[in-house]
Amino acid sequence: MKLVEVAHSRAGDKGDIINLSLIPYNEDHYGWLCKEVTADKVKDHLRDIVSGKVIRYELPNIKALNFVCYSSLLGGVTTSLAMDTHGKSLSSALLEMEINNEELYGVS
């Protein structure tokens, strides 16, 4: 299953860093997402896009995760040679990630 089926996301940029939120449609899936979508897995999934580290922040108060990805815009939003200089579309790259949904059926 792809992440896009259970969660939504928005990308934001600052310099060469992008942040990708990850928000489950069903708030009960938050704990499961925390377990399945680690910073390492995101770093691996986005390996052709993000060349720096990935840090994950948890927001249990609004049941959302925030992934901060370093060196993601070919040098920074204002001088990037990428088509999508802001990396705005990269939220949809995150949502292409395949996840293991075996446990999900226990919660939903």
Add this chain to the structure above:
Amino acid sequence: MLKIGSGAGFSGDRIEPAEELLQQVDLDYLVLECLAERTIALAQKKKSHQADEGYDPLLERRIRRLLPLLLKKGVRLITNMGAANPIAGAEKILEIAEELKLSCKVAAVTGDDVLDQIDRNSKIWEDNSKLSSYDPILSANAYLGVDALLPALESEADIIITGRVADPSLFLAPQVYHFNWSKEDYNKLGQGTINGHLLECAGQVSGGYFADGNKKNVTDMANIGFPYAEIASNGQAIIKKAEKTGGLIDLRTVKEQLLYEVHNPAEYITPDVIADFTSVQIKEIGENQVKVFNGSGREKTDSFKVSLGYHAGFLGEGEISYAGTNAVERAELAGEILKERLSGKIPDLRIDYIGLSSVHRTNFDDSLIPYEVRVRAAGYHHSNLQAALIGEEVESLYLNGPYGGGGARKKVTESIGVVSSLIPRDQVNTKIYYREWENEL
């Protein structure tokens, strides 16, 4: 109860949603956030050629449309449309008021321009280098906060026009002024900053940049209503939009915007406070109504962030399309030819295949074969003529490239880069320029 509307989220944003807000909602303040990172450097260049230029290019159009309604309904306007020249922007607004025969009071906030004060040895945030390595610096603007705006709010100004101000501070300032919040009441400042952060991108919290398939439906997207907040004296806010408009405000749109451009959610640094987004609570309390409360914060840092514009050379770009059987193969052949032709001439030449892998710079599903592909070549050079070579080589593919290339385009753009640094607070002096025009009947 304080009502603050958000009438623009970027310099080119739609104009009529602000008009709808003014017509349908009894606002106290309307905020127009129109200043992108790079805009101010471009505006600075304009100002250097002509002293009465350098404010937002859309200022005249927006003010002409909104000023009569603002004055009639007694709604104060706060905007960063002053860009590199808030005083010239203020004068332009007074000129429009005079032309429309409307009495108007304007205050301009200055002092964000720190090009003369900034230390050449300051550290660049992005790469730890020294500021001097980016010479020649075209512009240096500090992100001002509430303190710079308060004197303007204490004046009688109908319109407050600024240059660079941290986006949420444009919204926090009227909250601090209206409720008389203490500068040490960090939790209220934190919550007020969150309110501002949610509103600053206008339509992005009310259904814009959200629709996707059946799960994320947004009604009447051609007419998205811009948001406003009803704020209580403790900072708690209800995010709403005008009733007869399209769009959507729900937990999902608010969550997406809450985390937009946020790194560590427990440390959202602004000139006014370090806001903490990890305590905030959100609750849907009605159709298109979300309550936001319990945000918190701690003491602000002792410096301002400075945005520095520098000359980054010339961006050369060229594009050409291939369609039908073997489109991908022909596009890839064109890409290889461009790499060979431009090798040694353009450092870091980038070749993208639009339709295949250009937007994500990769492809997570390569099982799909596109019917058409557009080849894009791009690169930087300090020489305008060398950068132009990229487009010229792409165009040459018409006669010398693979079969069936069409729709070639070429472009050279002078590029302004932006990096950031910090400046101690005591080196920034802000002032108010106040002037009114009284219409004689």
